[in-house]
Amino acid sequence: MDNLKVVVIGAGMGGLATAIAMRHAGYEVEVYDRVQELKPAGAGISLWSNGVKVMNRLGLGKEIAQIGGPMNRMTYINKVGETLTDFSLAPLIEAVGQHPYPVSRTDLQQMLLTAFGEEDVHLSSKCVAVEQTEDKATAIFEDGSRVSGDIVVGADGTHSVVREHVLGHATQRRYAGYVNWNGLVEADKKLADKESWVIYVGDSQRASMMPVGGDRFYFFFDKPLDYDIEPPADLQAELAEHFEGWAEPVQRLIAQLDPDATNRVKIHDIDPLSAFVKGRVALIGDAGHSATPDLGQGGCQAFEDAWVLANSLLTTNLGVADALKRYEGLRRDRTAEVVLKARKRADMIHGKDPDRTQEWYDNLANADGDTIIGAISGLILQGPLK
Ligand SMILES: Cc1cc2nc3c(=O)[nH]c(=O)nc-3n(C[C@H](O)[C@H](O)[C@H](O)COP(=O)(O)OP(=O)(O)OC[C@H]3O[C@@H](n4cnc5c(N)ncnc54)[C@H](O)[C@@H]3O)c2cc1C
Numbered sequence: 001m002d003n004l005k006v007v008v009i010g011a012g013m014g015g016l017a018t019a020i021a022m023r024h025a026g027y028e029v030e031v032y033d034r035v036q037e038l039k040p041a042g043a044g045i046s047l048w049s050n051g052v053k054v055m056n057r058l059g060l061g062k063e064i065a066q067i068g069g070p071m072n073r074m075t076y077i078n079k080v081g082e083t084l085t086d087f088s089l090a091p092l093i094e095a096v097g098q099h100p101y102p103v104s105r106t107d108l109q110q111m112l113l114t115a116f117g118e119e120d121v122h123l124s125s126k127c128v129a130v131e132q133t134e135d136k137a138t139a140i141f142e143d144g145s146r147v148s149g150d151i152v153v154g155a156d157g158t159h160s161v162v163r164e165h166v167l168g169h170a171t172q173r174r175y176a177g178y179v180n181w182n183g184l185v186e187a188d189k190k191l192a193d194k195e196s197w198v199i200y201v202g203d204s205q206r207a208s209m210m211p212v213g214g215d216r217f218y219f220f221f222d223k224p225l226d227y228d229i230e231p232p233a234d235l236q237a238e239l240a241e242h243f244e245g246w247a248e249p250v251q252r253l254i255a256q257l258d259p260d261a262t263n264r265v266k267i268h269d270i271d272p273l274s275a276f277v278k279g280r281v282a283l284i285g286d287a288g289h290s291a292t293p294d295l296g297q298g299g300c301q302a303f304e305d306a307w308v309l310a311n312s313l314l315t316t317n318l319g320v321a322d323a324l325k326r327y328e329g330l331r332r333d334r335t336a337e338v339v340l341k342a343r344k345r346a347d348m349i350h351g352k353d354p355d356r357t358q359e360w361y362d363n364l365a366n367a368d369g370d371t372i373i374g375a376i377s378g379l380i381l382q383g384p385l386k
Pocket of ligand 1: 009011012013014015032033034035042045046047051126127128155156157158160161180182265284285287293295297298299301302
């Protein structure tokens with residue numbers, strides 16, 4: 001189909017990737033976000049090869065490689081500093097045909113904004129409802145203004161308003177039982193190998209660093225905690241207490257991080273949805289599938305959605321509703337699998353069944369990388385771009 005107008009609600013990584021893909025398809029695109037200034041939530045993100053392939057396909061291959069970190073190895077270390085396994089990611093890259101890139105979220109957002117055109121994103125535009133007729137869909141904003149198009153795409157994240165229109169009811173988020181702290185620090189060999197994704201594990205919690213562009217590490221910590229525990233005022237003291245007795249680089253990381261630029265997030269997900277689409281309205285990204293970050297795939301799936309949605313519109317002439325149904329058919333099972341696998345992995349990592357977590361540690365101590373690489377590449381190769 002040609003000559004479509006697409007209205008995208010949300011200028012996160014999913015909404016911007018959708019906007020770029022739609023423009024590539026030759027469609028008129030308008031993007032709206034509720035914020036006054038676009039600042040990505042979170043510090044870094046690992047873009048696995050399936051996500052990078054979508055960027056390549058949208059003409060952003062050089063740009064993504066420039067902001068990506070040199071993650072060439074993967075290293076698991078126990079809490080007292082003994083290496084459990086350390087292996088090259090070269091077999092993964094060979095199997096899937098593309099390097100994965102950890103990136104800073106600010107760099108990623110800027111790259112996507114520059115590619116789409118910053119001036120084309122309408123800010124301070126909070127969508128409060130969506131309506132549709134047989135021949136158009138309309139987003140309604142807090143100030144009463146309305147914007148119509150052939151399609152409205154809900155890329156408005158895990159608290160999506162558009163999702164309620166698609167499903168006809170509100171959705172409950174589920175606390176995954178653990179807290180994540182994340183930020184950026186200057187890369188430093190005393191903290192970790194500058195070319196490896198390093199993960200310290202023990203006591204059902206983790207401390208991790210991965211290299212992003214600009215000679216920095218994206219770091220995270222995670223730990224199971226009751227939902228109601230209030231965060232103490234001193235973030236470094238909180239981490240020092242949770243990671244007391246862990247290896248020296250972990251202590252150094254806690255000392256070197258900037259507490260004011262470190263995020264503390266209670267991790268949630270949402271049960272797989274029964275629908276992604278209603279008539280002329282489609283959900284993409286976290287609006288359609290909110291996963292725990294334990295596979296590092298949420299954003300990558302948003303990129304896959306963007307590509308498949310644009311392609312579904314381009315490759316049919318039976319009408320918008322038909323194209324959106326095809327999109328839903330291609331994406332629902334794939335993303336449901338990611339949500340459920342991520343949940344299972346979150347439980348394994350965070351001691352839901354302590355015997356299972358111990359078994360994972362034991363397996364890591366005997367792993368040569370093949371099984372881990374097999375699992376990651378299997379998930380990547382199920383994506384739309386082989
Ligand atoms: C700790 C953590 C680590 C993660 N690590 C990874 C990783 O390594 N790899 C990976 O691929 N994924 C990762 N993810 C998941 C990833 O962050 C999300 O899947 C991704 O950000 C989803 O993008 P999105 O565009 O769908 O939503 P968002 O990034 O949430 O963007 C939604 C946008 O919509 C706007 N918006 C919301 N409501 C409205 C409204 N009513 N009207 C207008 N605008 C609105 C918001 O302001 C925002 O700009 C991680 C997540 C977490 C929490």
